[in-house]
Amino acid sequence: MKRIFEKFIESLLTLSGATTGIIILLIVIFLFREGAGFFRHSEIESGYVLCVNEENPVYRLTPKQIKEIFDYEIDNWSLVGGNDEEITPFRISDISDYYSDEELGENNEFLPEKLGEIIAATPGMVAFIPEQYAADTNERVRQLITEKLNPADFFGGDTWMPTATPAPQFGLLPLLLGTLWVGLCAILIALPLGLGVAIYLGELADEKIRNLLKPTIELLAGIPSVVYGFFGLVVVVPFIQKTFDLPVGETAFAGSLILAIMALPTIITVAEDAIRNTPQAMREASLGLGANHWQTIYRVVVPYSISGISAAVVLGIGRAVGETMAVLMVTGNAAVIPHSLFEPVRTIPATVAAELGEAPHGGAHYGALFVLGCILFLITVVISVTAEVISKKQPQA
Amino acid sequence: MLETKNIDFYYGGFHALKNIGMKMEDHTVTAFIGPSGCGKSTFLRLFNRMNDLIPDTRLTGECLIDGEDIYHKSVDVTSLRKRVGMVFQKPNPFPKSLFENVAYGLRVAGTTDSRFIAQRVEESLKGAALWDEVKDKLKKSAFELSGGQQQRLCIARALAIAPSVILMDEPASALDPISTSKIEDLIHILKKDYTIVIVTHNMQQAARVSDKTGFFMLGELIEYNDTKKIFMSPEKEETQNYITGRFG
Numbered sequence: 001m002k003r004i005f006e007k008f009i010e011s012l013l014t015l016s017g018a019t020t021g022i023i024i025l026l027i028v029i030f031l032f033r034e035g036a037g038f039f040r041h042s043e044i045e046s047g048y049v050l051c052v053n054e055e056n057p058v059y060r061l062t063p064k065q066i067k068e069i070f071d072y073e074i075d076n077w078s079l080v081g082g083n084d085e086e087i088t089p090f091r092i093s094d095i096s097d098y099y100s101d102e103e104l105g106e107n108n109e110f111l112p113e114k115l116g117e118i119i120a121a122t123p124g125m126v127a128f129i130p131e132q133y134a135a136d137t138n139e140r141v142r143q144l145i146t147e148k149l150n151p152a153d154f155f156g157g158d159t160w161m162p163t164a165t166p167a168p169q170f171g172l173l174p175l176l177l178g179t180l181w182v183g184l185c186a187i188l189i190a191l192p193l194g195l196g197v198a199i200y201l202g203e204l205a206d207e208k209i210r211n212l213l214k215p216t217i218e219l220l221a222g223i224p225s226v227v228y229g230f231f232g233l234v235v236v237v238p239f240i241q242k243t244f245d246l247p248v249g250e251t252a253f254a255g256s257l258i259l260a261i262m263a264l265p266t267i268i269t270v271a272e273d274a275i276r277n278t279p280q281a282m283r284e285a286s287l288g289l290g291a292n293h294w295q296t297i298y299r300v301v302v303p304y305s306i307s308g309i310s311a312a313v314v315l316g317i318g319r320a321v322g323e324t325m326a327v328l329m330v331t332g333n334a335a336v337i338p339h340s341l342f343e344p345v346r347t348i349p350a351t352v353a354a355e356l357g358e359a360p361h362g363g364a365h366y367g368a369l370f371v372l373g374c375i376l377f378l379i380t381v382v383i384s385v386t387a388e389v390i391s392k393k394q395p396q397a
Numbered sequence: 398m399l400e401t402k403n404i405d406f407y408y409g410g411f412h413a414l415k416n417i418g419m420k421m422e423d424h425t426v427t428a429f430i431g432p433s434g435c436g437k438s439t440f441l442r443l444f445n446r447m448n449d450l451i452p453d454t455r456l457t458g459e460c461l462i463d464g465e466d467i468y469h470k471s472v473d474v475t476s477l478r479k480r481v482g483m484v485f486q487k488p489n490p491f492p493k494s495l496f497e498n499v500a501y502g503l504r505v506a507g508t509t510d511s512r513f514i515a516q517r518v519e520e521s522l523k524g525a526a527l528w529d530e531v532k533d534k535l536k537k538s539a540f541e542l543s544g545g546q547q548q549r550l551c552i553a554r555a556l557a558i559a560p561s562v563i564l565m566d567e568p569a570s571a572l573d574p575i576s577t578s579k580i581e582d583l584i585h586i587l588k589k590d591y592t593i594v595i596v597t598h599n600m601q602q603a604a605r606v607s608d609k610t611g612f613f614m615l616g617e618l619i620e621y622n623d624t625k626k627i628f629m630s631p632e633k634e635e636t637q638n639y640i641t642g643r644f645g
Binding site (some may be wrong): 207279280281282283284285286287288289290291292295299300303304 | 450475476478491501558
């Protein structure tokens with residue numbers, strides 16, 4: 001009877017382990033499958049085509065060129081490989097400039113025909129029109145070739161405008177650089193402070209102070225990030241705006257400061273544990289050779305616990321890179337490549353959180369956010385593996 | 398010369414050493430034996446003030462090196478520890494190269510003359526009978542050595558700062574018999590230049606290496622005499638019982 005009971009418990013435990021593993025695996029598979037869907041979407045909004053005059057020698061425009069043409073930044077075909085001719089961008093709503101509602105018919109039945117006439121009459125026109133109308137225009141209208149979204153444009157693109165028409169811009173660089181920029185600065189702030197506190201707690205503080213301070217610091221790790229966000233928004237942002245005399249206080253620097261505060265508990269706890277794990281024999285050996293306390297700390301204790309300290313740093317970076325809410329609240333969320341600490345930036349997690357609600361399910365934008373999720377996932381995997389590898393390199397005495 | 402007068406030592410409320418007075422002459426090897434927890438290591442660690450690191454301890458009495466009370470307020474602990482080297486029970490090299498391990502004491506003392514350091518490292522490694530085995534791998538990590546080599550490295554490290562006294566706290570208890578005999582040979586050689594105090598659990602070792610032996614029990618120094626006398630014809634019954642293995 002007892003045997004059966006033990007077997008039962010054993011299989012229950014095995015089952016729960018397997019379930020957890022499968023769930024995690026499913027999440028990862030889901031993430032990557034949705035992400036891969038992104039690259040099956042067309043460069044321009046689905047259901048639409050771009051049409052030009054048949055005599056136009058240009059057969060293809062890149063998403064970036066399309067955007068700039070429709071923003072009137074490129075105004076001549078020669079800039080995109082065509083003849084020296086002015087570009088006239090045309091959206092379907094512009095039809096009212098050419099024809100009245102009566103001329104188009106009650107149910108727009110003459111619309112395709114009229115569109116054909118406009119395009120045929122204007123050699124420099126590029127028209128963004130629904131696919132169903134394009135088929136019924138005339139033989140003097142040619143559709144531009146549109147391709148699938150391509151990874152090179154995604155990973156090398158410097159513009160993130162996922163809702164732009166006709167061609168949404170999915171450029172990863174501003175978001176990736178924003179994330180790394182904020183994370184890096186956060187670590188640069190948190191590292192000296194965190195290590196200082198860890199060394200103080202591990203080596204200098206007397207037992208009473210340590211017993212008070214350490215739980216307090218560990219408590220910091222448990223504060224919800226939205227609370228840090230409040231603090232950042234109400235205290236840090238106005239402070240930065242005033243101190244540095246900026247037009248807005250919501251900057252990369254504000255995000256870095258908040259992230260630094262949030263990464264501190266991790267860094268302090270892990271590094272302090274590493275420092276305290278330095279064998280007493282090491283300290284005694286050093287002191288026994290006439291070294292003083294400081295020399296012992298920086299010549300023996302820190303080198304001995306360096307792997308633990310590095311793990312602390314890497315885990316701190318992981319926290320900084322993956323953090324969403326607080327950063328979303330204080331960085332201003334402008335998806336531009338940052339040039340200084342005092343500009344608004346937007347991080348990858350903040351982008352996903354802010355945009356997923358408004359991205360239509362299954363669309364290119366939706367897919368793009370999943371690709372961002374995959375990238376974030378890969379970054380944190382690399383960070384975790386690094387931390388794991390480093391902390392295994394503990395010297396054995 | 399090491400000398401103690403009326404030493405009493407407490408860990409919190411625990412009375413670990415009781416009224417101990419003894420003298421150790423220069424260039425002799427003195428062994429402390431006794432059952433675990435008898436206070437022999439605590440007593441050894443008084444001489445380089447290693448017990449200062451343990452919180453909530455208290456010492457009364459006098460502990461003199463060459464007539465100077467090393468617990469006097471005017472004594473600088475770090476310079477005291479440069480005069481009194483210590484070798485620990487488990488080999489505890491630093492996570493550094495062999496060379497840097499031996500050079501450590503010189504570096505923390507502020508020596509920057511690299512030729513002097515190199516020379517001192519070589520002398521110390523020769524002094525610890527390790528030079529021939531490691532002269533080609535001074536840049537390697539100290540952790541690559543065997544346990545016995547690591548312990549001799551720790552001895553070399555202690556020799557490098559040119560102490561006059563070397564304290565050894567069960568230096569061979571973690572080593573195999575061959576490494577142990579190398580350490581014992583080394584103690585014989587080092588005796589010429591240093592005053593050595595060794596704590597050991599191994600009575601044969603005490604008999605082999607020491608000139609004088611002190612037998613400790615329950616925080617008291619039961620008997621202290623020439624090693625031959627202690628092992629051949631002890632005066633106290635407790636000593637007799639211990640060395641013949643009736644308890645301990």
